[in-house]
Every structure is written in C-alpha cells, then in structure tokens.
Amino acid sequence: MFSKLKGRICVNATRYVKQRYLHAGPQFTKDSYEVQRGPYRSLNEGHLNYFRDLLGETNLIQDLSDLEKYNVDFYKHLRGKSNLVLRPRTTTEVSKILSFCNANLLAVCTQGGHTGVCGGATPIFDEIILSTELMNKIVHLDEISGVLTCGAGCVLQNLNDYLSEFDLMMPIDLGAKGSCHIGGNVATNAGGIRLIRYGNLHGNVLGLEVVKANGEVLDCLNTLKKDNTGFHLKNTFIGSEGCLGFITKVAIQCAPKPKSIQLAFLGAQNFDKILMAFRKAKHDLGEIVSAIEVMDHKTMEMVEQHTPMSSPIGHYPFYLIIETSGSDEVHDQEKLGRYFEGCMAKHFILNGVTVSSPSQREKLWHIREKIAESFYKDGYVLMYDVTLPLEHYYDIVAEMENYLGNRSHRVFGFGHLGDGNLHLQISLKEFSQEMINYIEPYLYKRVKELKGSISAEHGIGFLKKQYLPMVQSNVNVALMRDMKKLLDPNCILNPYKVI
Structure with a gap:
C-alpha cells in the first residue's frame, strides 16, 4: 500500500x-x-x-x-x-x-x-x-509405477517438463498448460486434447489431500492403482470446483512418454466426411490414436486474421487434426500413411499433410492453440463448452448461426471430436447482457433436447449455475445441496458458484 x-x-x-x-x-x-x-x-x-x-x-x-x-x-x-x-x-x-x-x-x-x-x-x-500459487513443490515420483505426488499449485507445463527427464508425461494436456495449476485441473475435472487416449482425471488421480471448510485435513493421498476400502472419497472433490474442500496435494498416474509421435492435418468438404474420417481413424489407427481435434473454416479464418498462423493445406470447410503416439516410429508412420491414403481414396478428405518432426508438429499444434489467443482480438467472445452425440456435434453451430442471424459477429465451432466435446463460440462486437439472455436459454435447451451436456470439461462455476436445474433432476440437485451442507455448513467455500 x-x-x-x-x-x-x-x-x-x-x-x-x-x-x-x-x-x-x-x-x-x-x-x-x-x-x-x-x-x-x-x-x-x-x-x-x-x-x-x-x-x-x-x-x-x-x-x-x-x-x-x-x-x-x-x-x-x-x-x-x-x-x-x-x-x-x-x-x-x-x-x-x-x-x-x-x-x-x-x-x-x-x-x-x-x-x-x-x-x-x-x-x-x-x-x-x-x-495455490506457492504450493508448487513436487513431493515424490515413483519412477517404477509412474505415480507423481505434488502440490496443488504446480503448473501443468512444469510438471510435464519435470517428468520428461524420466520418460514420463502428464495424462492431461490443455491449451492453458503454461499457467493452469494441477489442483485447479482436478477441481474442474479438466479434459483436454488427449482424453480419448488417457481418459479423464477420475481415472488418473489416485489420491488427494483436501482441507475441509472447517480446517480439518482429509488424507486421501493414496498412490495405489487399486484400493476398494470404503467409499472413494477423493472422487467427491474431483470436479467439485472448490465448493466442497480445498485441494492441497495430488497423486496422479503418469503415462510413459511416447517414442514416436505423428500428426496429420486434414481438410474435408463437410462434417459428414469428417465423421467418416473419424470412424476410419478409430479402426485403422486404433491403439496409437492420442488426439482427434476438429475445427471449422470460420475458426481458421479468425486465427489467420488475428495471428501469424495460417492453414498449411489451403482453405477447406473443415479441418481434422489426428495425433498418434506409440513406441515404433516406422510402424506408426506406416499406419498413418495407409490411413491417409485410404481417406483420400474414399474422398473422406480433400487434402492433408502428415508430419513427425517435433518442430513440424509444434507448428501445426500452434494453429489449434492460437484459437484462444484470437478471442481477445475478435470482439467479445461467448464461450460454450458442451458435449453432444457425434451425429449432432456440428448441427448446433449451424443452428445457432441461423438463430442469431446478423446479431452476432461470428459463430464458429471447434473441439475434441474424439470425446464429443464441442467449443461453440459466439463473437459479439461488444458485451451485451441482453444477448446473453437471448442465447443461453435457447442453446442449453437445445443441448438437453439433443441429449448432450451443457458442460463438457470446464464445470458449472458462476456462469452456468442458473441452468443446472434445467439439466439435472430435482433429486440430483438436492443431493448436491446436501453434500454442500455436510462438508461446508456455513457455505464459506466458493459461494455463488455451482449451487
């Protein structure tokens, strides 16, 4: 002061x-x-x-x-x-x-x-x-089992850098990896681009240390892969968004660092062709697939408009990014090459490129990672993180574009196709609460009608709280409230959030 x-x-x-x-x-x-x-x-x-x-x-x-x-x-x-x-x-x-x-x-x-x-x-x-920013110490790494125990404030990228020395990697990869904390990742049950390969955090977090609202320390810092002694209390706090307790330490199962990583950047005529290429990837590439991402042409236009990045294959209505991770480079290259040729022969894709060198892969991934940076320069961007059945995955983008007409600057979609997670973005020239009130009830109602989820990997937080009763039954919401009252009777932890 x-x-x-x-x-x-x-x-x-x-x-x-x-x-x-x-x-x-x-x-x-x-x-x-x-x-x-x-x-x-x-x-x-x-x-x-x-x-x-x-x-x-x-x-x-x-x-x-x-x-x-x-x-x-x-x-x-x-x-x-x-x-x-x-x-x-x-x-x-x-x-x-x-x-x-x-x-x-x-x-x-x-x-x-x-x-x-x-x-x-x-x-x-x-x-x-x-x-949690000062709670950033690595407690222990078991090199044989690959279990890492660390403070909740450890930055995801720093953990990956540390694990790399032991030929290991974190089972989660996010665009915000340079600044997000592992405790926050767990608290929101973050997904990321490689969930299709490594699964969500419920399957990778083995243990947690959590401080309850009254100051009691809950020691669930287990490092065993299998432990069925009573209720799995740690799972209560994964995805609880800090409303039930404060995570202080995390024990997480890390994955072996792949010896071979290949990347394909593909262009397609329409979303139906994207789905055909996706299905073929699951069959042809199988166990080596580690990420499948999709973006539409408006997303690419925005990135090219606001950053130095550009499409390496020209302009197409849709783009598909497929990453494989394995232990045999020759084997993986051959599999990806056959897949690429098969997609071209069946006209699932119109053009594409495959790369294997780290610098080439990084350059292609930068296109995907620069999307969030472009938001800042594209007006006021409303970000909607939903999960949809694949047959309706992109329908909602076209429907919202039609619903909004000229009220919006840009409506576009990209996301983790491998797990059905769509990031629907609506760009406005400036903030408007009236527009938010016009968009969200309609959007979330449609997502529910399509049997999707209004939150795929970012939680409910403050912004989606009012819509929770729309997508969860009264019994479910009541049980959530009961859990909150039990663990935080004075409601001091993250008030105004989730419920």
Whole structure:
C-alpha cells in the first residue's frame, strides 16, 4: 500500500490507481448479474493481523493494481471486488486459514492458475482469495509405477517438463498448460486434447489431500492403482470446483512418454466426411490414436486474421487434426500413411499433410492453440463448452448461426471430436447482457433436447449455475445441496458458484 509519508503525491497516486482499477476491464460481476451478497462478514484489521502473523506480509496481496489479475477472469468477462489474496505454502497454513474463516464467517474464493472459463475461480464480491500459487513443490515420483505426488499449485507445463527427464508425461494436456495449476485441473475435472487416449482425471488421480471448510485435513493421498476400502472419497472433490474442500496435494498416474509421435492435418468438404474420417481413424489407427481435434473454416479464418498462423493445406470447410503416439516410429508412420491414403481414396478428405518432426508438429499444434489467443482480438467472445452425440456435434453451430442471424459477429465451432466435446463460440462486437439472455436459454435447451451436456470439461462455476436445474433432476440437485451442507455448513467455500 502507499505510505502516508508521501503526502499529496501519494493520495493522488492512490486515487489514480483506484480510478483505473474501477474503470478498466469488465464491470463488476455483482452489478452486471445483479447478485445479492451472502450473509458474510467483511474483512477487518483484526482478520488481517491474524493472516499476517500466520503467513507473513509478503504472502498477503492487498494492493489494488496487484489484485487485478486475481479479480478478473482469464477472458476478462467477470470481475470481483476482493481486497485480499492469501498465498499459503503448506497444508497446515491452509488448515488454519479455513478454520479461522469458518469461525469468523469470512467467504473464501478458491483459486489456482485462474484459467477457467465459467467463473468458478473468480470472486463475485469481496471474498478472500485463497491461492495455490506457492504450493508448487513436487513431493515424490515413483519412477517404477509412474505415480507423481505434488502440490496443488504446480503448473501443468512444469510438471510435464519435470517428468520428461524420466520418460514420463502428464495424462492431461490443455491449451492453458503454461499457467493452469494441477489442483485447479482436478477441481474442474479438466479434459483436454488427449482424453480419448488417457481418459479423464477420475481415472488418473489416485489420491488427494483436501482441507475441509472447517480446517480439518482429509488424507486421501493414496498412490495405489487399486484400493476398494470404503467409499472413494477423493472422487467427491474431483470436479467439485472448490465448493466442497480445498485441494492441497495430488497423486496422479503418469503415462510413459511416447517414442514416436505423428500428426496429420486434414481438410474435408463437410462434417459428414469428417465423421467418416473419424470412424476410419478409430479402426485403422486404433491403439496409437492420442488426439482427434476438429475445427471449422470460420475458426481458421479468425486465427489467420488475428495471428501469424495460417492453414498449411489451403482453405477447406473443415479441418481434422489426428495425433498418434506409440513406441515404433516406422510402424506408426506406416499406419498413418495407409490411413491417409485410404481417406483420400474414399474422398473422406480433400487434402492433408502428415508430419513427425517435433518442430513440424509444434507448428501445426500452434494453429489449434492460437484459437484462444484470437478471442481477445475478435470482439467479445461467448464461450460454450458442451458435449453432444457425434451425429449432432456440428448441427448446433449451424443452428445457432441461423438463430442469431446478423446479431452476432461470428459463430464458429471447434473441439475434441474424439470425446464429443464441442467449443461453440459466439463473437459479439461488444458485451451485451441482453444477448446473453437471448442465447443461453435457447442453446442449453437445445443441448438437453439433443441429449448432450451443457458442460463438457470446464464445470458449472458462476456462469452456468442458473441452468443446472434445467439439466439435472430435482433429486440430483438436492443431493448436491446436501453434500454442500455436510462438508461446508456455513457455505464459506466458493459461494455463488455451482449451487
């Protein structure tokens, strides 16, 4: 904070920072969404003194300009008013913080790398932000079993870099891997591009250490692949979005690093042809398939418009990216080559390229990874993460484009075709709550009618909370509420989120 010794200059500077903080970026979420604050106490000097004594001054963040990145979500759609970020290093510190907050009725916003898209890690009012960013130590690696135990604040890319030295890799790969935390990945049950090969986190997370809302430490940090001694309590917290407990450590089954990686970048005439190529890939490539991604021509147009990247094969209505991972490069190249030739012969694809060198693969993957970066330059992009049966996968994109007409700037779709996860994006020239209210009830109703899911891999968070009763039965929602009351009776953990 600014020192009083600096007199008028200090006052003016403080006023300037406050004005800049209050007017930059999105509106406060509480105002734009008309949210009513819960019955929580406000932070006072006594509370601050307790946290200073526990963590030290350097692990408390209070300066308004420093708070900005914690208060505004990754895509700059939401904005909270938190006045304090706490950065514990140990489970004991987390336990003492939550015990104190629970006793004093102080609301807490749990936060990892803050890369989510549903507002699950962004405060709504003045919740204390409890960050995992200093809980970034690797605890242990069993090189024989491939089980890694680490702090919840470890960045996904850093874990991959560490494991690479032991010929291992994380079973999850996300576009935000350079900043997302493994604890947040687990809390949202993140999917990513290689779920078709390695499965979701419920199957890969072997154990968790979790601190309950009252400060009790739940030790489920098992490292065994098979353990059926009672209820699988760890699964309660995978995908719970920080509403039931604060994850402090993770034990995860890592995968062997493949010796051979091949990539195909293909162009197709329509989505029916994409589905034919997809089905053939599953049959022809089988056990070596590790990722199958799809994007439409509007996605490619946006990337080319806003980044230096461009299609390596020219322009087509649809693009398919297929990655294989195996142990024999000659064998894998031959399989992918036969698949490519077969698709061309059957006219499933119109053109394509296959590559195997790391630099060539990285260049092609960059096209896919640059999509999110392009959002920032394409107006105000509404991001919808849904799962649909494959026969309806792209229908919803065309339907929404027709439904919106000239109200939108761009409607486009891309995603993880291998598991039916579509990222439907609607680009507007500027934020409009009226447009959101026009889009979302219709979209989610259609997704339900098509027997899909309104959240594939990003959770419910704040933005989808009101639609949960639309897609879950009253009995299911009631059970979720009962679990919340049992584990967090004062509702201090991530209020205003999920339920």
